[in-house]
Amino acid sequence: MRQLEVGDKLYNVRQDGFGDFARYSFSEVMKLTRTLAILKNGVRLYNQPRPSYIIADVGYCVSRKKGIHWHLVSLKAIRNAQIENEKIDAHDWFEAKEFTLQEKQHIYKEFRRLEESS
Numbered sequence: 532m533r534q535l536e537v538g539d540k541l542y543n544v545r546q547d548g549f550g551d552f553a554r555y556s557f558s559e560v561m562k563l564t565r566t567l568a569i570l571k572n573g574v575r576l577y578n579q580p581r582p583s584y585i586i587a588d589v590g591y592c593v594s595r596k597k598g599i600h601w602h603l604v605s606l607k608a609i610r611n612a613q614i615e616n617e618k619i620d621a622h623d624w625f626e627a628k629e630f631t632l633q634e635k636q637h638i639y640k641e642f643r644r645l646e647e648s649s
Contacts, residue, residue, distance in 0.1 A: 555612035
């Protein structure tokens with residue numbers, strides 16, 4: 532476990548309840564003080580690594596909100612964020628789209644065709 536350095540890239544995952552999507556935020560360490568690391572997005576982290584266990588083994592607590600941790604970016608985190616963003620995009624598109632009867636019939640036929648082929 533190491534302290535943060537200027538240029539380190541971090542991420543945070545937020546979720547509003549169990550039914551919500553995981554929403555990823557990414558930022559970079561821009562400035563260090565004696566005890567804090569200040570991110571590009573203005574978030575201030577205690578520059579002392581702590582065991583986290585929820586998302587990753589090590590996390591850095593948000594100043595005055597010790598229950599919120601940021602973690603060093605990994606390829607796995609980037610891929611998970613991409614997958615979640617695709618889910619959010621698909622959900623939002625279906626929520627905003629009003630389908631015509633013809634579109635509904637077409638979607639129905641495609642689903643039926645997929646069910647029959649599997």
